[in-house]
Amino acid sequence: MSDHHHHHDHDHDHHHDNRYSDMEARVKALETVLTEKGLVDPQAIDAIVETYETRVGPRNGARVVAKAWTEPEFADWLKRDATAAIASLGFTGRQGEHMRAVFNTPEQHHLIVCTLCSCYPWAVLGLPPVWYKAPAYRSRAVIDPKGVLEEFGVTLPEGTSIRVWDSTAELRYLVVPMRPEGTDGWSAEALADLVTRDSMIGTGLALSPEAGR
Amino acid sequence: MNGPHDLGGFQGFGPVNPEPNEPYFHGEWEKRALGLTLCCGAMGHWTIDESRHARECIPPANYLAASYYEIWIRALEVLLERHGFASRTEMDEGRKQTPGTTPKRVLVADNVAAVLAKGAPCDRALERQPAFRPGDRVRLRNINPATHNRIPRYAKGKMGVIESLQGSFVYPDDNAHGKGENPQWVYTVVFAAPELWGEGADPAQTISIDAWEPYLERL
Numbered sequence: 001m002s003d004h005h006h007h008h009d010h011d012h013d014h015h016h017d018n019r020y021s022d023m024e025a026r027v028k029a030l031e032t033v034l035t036e037k038g039l040v041d042p043q044a045i046d047a048i049v050e051t052y053e054t055r056v057g058p059r060n061g062a063r064v065v066a067k068a069w070t071e072p073e074f075a076d077w078l079k080r081d082a083t084a085a086i087a088s089l090g091f092t093g094r095q096g097e098h099m100r101a102v103f104n105t106p107e108q109h110h111l112i113v114c115t116l117c118s119c120y121p122w123a124v125l126g127l128p129p130v131w132y133k134a135p136a137y138r139s140r141a142v143i144d145p146k147g148v149l150e151e152f153g154v155t156l157p158e159g160t161s162i163r164v165w166d167s168t169a170e171l172r173y174l175v176v177p178m179r180p181e182g183t184d185g186w187s188a189e190a191l192a193d194l195v196t197r198d199s200m201i202g203t204g205l206a207l208s209p210e211a212g213r
Numbered sequence: 214m215n216g217p218h219d220l221g222g223f224q225g226f227g228p229v230n231p232e233p234n235e236p237y238f239h240g241e242w243e244k245r246a247l248g249l250t251l252c253c254g255a256m257g258h259w260t261i262d263e264s265r266h267a268r269e270c271i272p273p274a275n276y277l278a279a280s281y282y283e284i285w286i287r288a289l290e291v292l293l294e295r296h297g298f299a300s301r302t303e304m305d306e307g308r309k310q311t312p313g314t315t316p317k318r319v320l321v322a323d324n325v326a327a328v329l330a331k332g333a334p335c336d337r338a339l340e341r342q343p344a345f346r347p348g349d350r351v352r353l354r355n356i357n358p359a360t361h362n363r364i365p366r367y368a369k370g371k372m373g374v375i376e377s378l379q380g381s382f383v384y385p386d387d388n389a390h391g392k393g394e395n396p397q398w399v400y401t402v403v404f405a406a407p408e409l410w411g412e413g414a415d416p417a418q419t420i421s422i423d424a425w426e427p428y429l430e431r432l
Contacts, residue, residue, distance in 0.1 A: 019305065020275075020283055027242040027286060029307030031249055033299055036309045039256065043322035045248025051329055052247070053237050093332040098380070115221030115365050117265055118281060123332070127247070130239070131231045133281040139223040142367065142420050143410055151229050161417035166221065168363045169399050169423035170335050170382055203231075 057126035060091045061174055062195035064124060065206075066188040068101075069179045079103065082174065086124060096123020096172060102165065103176045104202075109160050110175045111149070111202035113141035114167040121172035125197055132201065142166060152203040175199065177206040214266075214359050215366060217273035222367040222410070239280075246282040250289050255320035255328060258296045261335075262389035266361035267291045337396035339381035343426065345400060349375045350432040353402070353424065361389035364428050367409055372432060373402040376421065384425055397425040 020026055034040045064086055068075040077085040082099040086092075099121060102110040114120065115138050120128040131137050140148050145162045149155070156162070165173050177199040183191060194211075198204030238244045254264065267288035268276075276284060293299045297314035320328060345351060355370035356362070363385055379401055383394040403421045406414035 020279070020287065023246075023280075023283060023286070024240065024242045027245045027249065030286065030290070030304055031245050032307040033303050033309055034249065034253070034293075037299065037313060039298060039316055039319060040249060040252040041319060041321045044252050044320045044325050045245060047322045047325035048248045048251050048329070049238075049244040051325065056329075093330040094328075095332070097332040097334040098336060098382075100379075113221075115367075116218055116363060117268065127237055129231065129235050130281070131229050134226075134229075135220050135223065135277060136226040137229045139220040139226050140229070142221040142365075143224075145418065146415070148229055152231065161419070162415075164418070164420045166365060166420060166422045168365060169379070169425065171379055171399075171401075171423050198231075 052122075052127050056091075056122065058124075058195075058197035058200065059192070060089070060126070061121070061124035061197070061200045062192040063089060063188070064091070064101075064174065065176050065195045065200065066191040068176055069191055070186075070188045075103075075176075078176070086174075091123045093123050095119070096121055098171050099124070099174060100171050101174045101176050102163075104178045106157070106178070107160060109149075109156050109162050109202065110173075111141060111145050111162060111164045112167065112173045112175060113138060113164060115139070115142055116166075116168055119167035119170075119172060121174050123172075124174050125200060129197070149203065152198060154203065154205060175202045177204075180206050180208050182209045214269055214362065215357060216269035217271065217276035218265075218269045219366050221365045243282045246286050250285045252320045253289055253293065253298075255318070256298075256316040257318055258298075258314070258316065259292050260383075260388050261333070262361060262383070262385040263391075264288060264292065265385070266389040269361070335383040335394075336380050337383060337394060339396050339398065343378050343398040343400075345375045345378075345398075345426070345429060345431070347375050347377055351375055351402060351429045352432055353422075354428055354430055356428075358386070360386065362386050364424065365422060368402075368404065368422055368424075371404055371408050373404040373408070373421075375429075376401045376403045379423060382425070384427070386425075386427070397427055399423055399425055400429070402429070 035042055068078050078101045082101040086099050118128055118133040142164050145164050194207040196204050199206045268284050271287050290304055303310050352372050353368045379399045381396045382399045384397045387395040401421050402424050403419050406418040407416055
């Protein structure tokens with residue numbers, strides 16, 4: 001009886017491991033049965049994917065940052081009520097319901113992480129990159145932010161301290177990087193090209209005018 | 214719970230390795246995994262807190278070896294089975310055997326834009342006054358429930374300062390387990406790095422978490 005039981009457990013484990021070895025097949029089977037049951041509409045999945053491939057991405061956040069760089073009243077609003085200020089540009093919704101904007105200064109550099117899962121401001125940055133959701137970044141951003149920044153090629157000047165924001169609740173953070181030097185008189189549209197996704201997570205800086213060209 | 218998801222300060226994962234010009238998806242199945250997770254969530258039978266807890270309950274060895282969309286799919290299957298929408302066998306075979314639970318609603322393509330643009334705000338009005346104010350010194354409670362909780366292990370028992378009151382929000386510890394939204398005040402609490410990481414940590418560096426009021430005790 002005991003042997004039989006162990007044998008059964010072994011089979012079960014083996015089966016369990018195989019279940020996720022071919023994710024293409026696994027997810028296809030899942031979509032098939034859920035569609036057959038009328039629980040999901042495959043075209044709704046297409047529409048979701050299209051939304052995040054073409055409409056909701058870091059270009060949204062870049063527009064917010066560039067507007068804050070060029071319009072002091074908007075920057076002020078963004079500081080006081082980021083959700084409303086961002087919504088005024090039409091960027092609302094899923095994983096952007098409760099926004100906070102944090103502004104880099106010569107004294108302080110902000111870095112955003114979610115150590116507990118993958119909280120990320122989708123409405124302004126789109127879907128998070130793989131590294132943001134993976135254990136290396138989630139584990140190290142809070143204990144070794146300087147080392148993490150170096151891996152992204154960011155070395156902060158002496159005297160700039162690092163503030164790490166762990167997104168443990170439902171607030172979603174957007175970093176407003178410092179406006180690069182040599183951009184006086186630039187339009188918001190031109191400035192937005194200098195605002196990278198990573199600069200709005202805090203793992204990068206805004207591009208210099210030369211690098212932006 | 215002290216699950217595999219609670220990664221802050223864990224060592225040994227190596228460099229971050231960002232991928233230059235990373236595509237939005239690595240393979241067709243990731244697109245479908247994203248869509249399935251959102252569509253099933255939109256049926257309205259479980260909360261984001263219950264979803265997060267389902268992900269945390271993936272056995273540690275599997276969680277740490279899985280890509281994030283695999284984590285989502287593993288948790289989604291648990292939720293679908295728990296709420297009676299599909300059995301393990303049905304999901305393994307990709308074939309319907311019984312009708313299962315009738316969904317409250319189904320997300321159709323025409324409604325996707327509106328549903329995504331609306332999101333799911335989780336701030337809730339609260340009549341009682343917040344217990345803490347900016348500048349108050351607090352300690353994160355050292356509690357270790359086996360249920361859903363959003364205190365990262367690295368902050369438990371540590372002393373910090375309330376920086377700001379962020380509003381009142383659904384309380385995940387209860388909401389994840391079907392005990393209602395029970396809204397609570399949420400604060401940003403700031404810690405100096407040496408308080409969290411001890412000797413050798415940069416005293417100029419700070420780390421903050423967002424904490425629901427029941428997580429905090431006054432110093």
